Amino acid sequence: METVLIVEDSRAMQRTLRRLFESDGLQVRLASDGVAGLESFKKDTPSVVVLDLKLPRLPGKEVCRALKAYAASVPIVVLSANTEVEDKVLLLELGADDYVTKPFSPKELLARVRRAMRRGEPTTPHGTTVAPETPQHELLAFGDIRIDFTSMEAARAGKPIILTTQEFKLLKFFARSPGRVISREELLNEVWGYTNYPTTRTVDNYILRLRQKLEPDPANPRYFMTMHGSGYKFARDSVVTAPEK
Known part of the structure; x- marks a missing residue:
């Protein structure tokens, strides 16, 4: 089953995100700070990470950098209340795959997470996912x-x-x-x-x-x-x- 790792310190936001992703058939793992997020990621690599920027113990930007250094292919969608263009650009330069500003539309966040997960998947001209048993390496x-x-x-x-x-x-x-x-x-x-x-x-x-x-x-x-x-x-x-x- 596809798994989303949510690294978010707000319990209320954790509950909201858990309901959102589980309703779409995703398995959810939670981490409440940056260090716990890294440990969970390394223990069992998820399909995608939803990462808040303002985290205790280790800032979200440093978590993003460390996750990409460990497994560059796993997509990361960042959540932040900061709307500054410079901040978004910095996160993308650190390797984040997308950036969603709080408050956000649940449908939009889910769509962006799904899109980030699909980016690495080979597809046919009709948009269906190619079976992974015998990948044709590019x-x-x-x-x-x-x-x-x-x-x-x-x-x-x-x-x-x-x-x-x-x-x-x-x-x-x-x-x-x-x-x-x-x-x-x-x-x-x-x-x-x-x-x-x-x-x-x-x-x-x-x-x-x-x-x-x-x-x-x-x-x-x-x-x-x-x-x-x-x-x-x-x-x-x-x-x-x-x-x-």
Whole structure:
């Protein structure tokens, strides 16, 4: 059964969220502080995490960072009363998959949690989930980098690299359009789901992080190229497709 881990210190909110998710057929686990949330996550990895920001013992932002470092593929939906754009951008940069502002519509929260859970699932053209018994791995190789988008694993010269969910999404979007110049606006829309474009360096910060993790010399990038005044491109001659048979 699909499981949602709710990390929330308010007992009243815990009860509300439990009723909401159980009514939709999800199994619910509760944690009342950041440390307990991390321990529960590591003991039995859930399908999705609903994470409040203001937590005792360990702040929600630090919990988000730690969860993504431990298992980048598990989606995290953040709850917060803060409506500031900068705060939302920071959470997305830490690896959160979505951000819901309190007070929220229960139907909207449930829809967003379900959407976050579906993002990693392979689907058919008709939208039905593909059976997981024999997954067709989607692989990417360039230089000494090897990426498996299906298992969300990355390695450099055979050594594992930790990439966040959002870094995988950005890299996958680039890999599907090698050599094409992609604007910041398109990346914000397609990778982050923004419908408007506040002044933000989200894309630039993510490109910097990909360079630091994947480029031989981050100061002189070969693969993630800046096209001044236009955006970025993933160098066409860097891509070697290697689908698993």
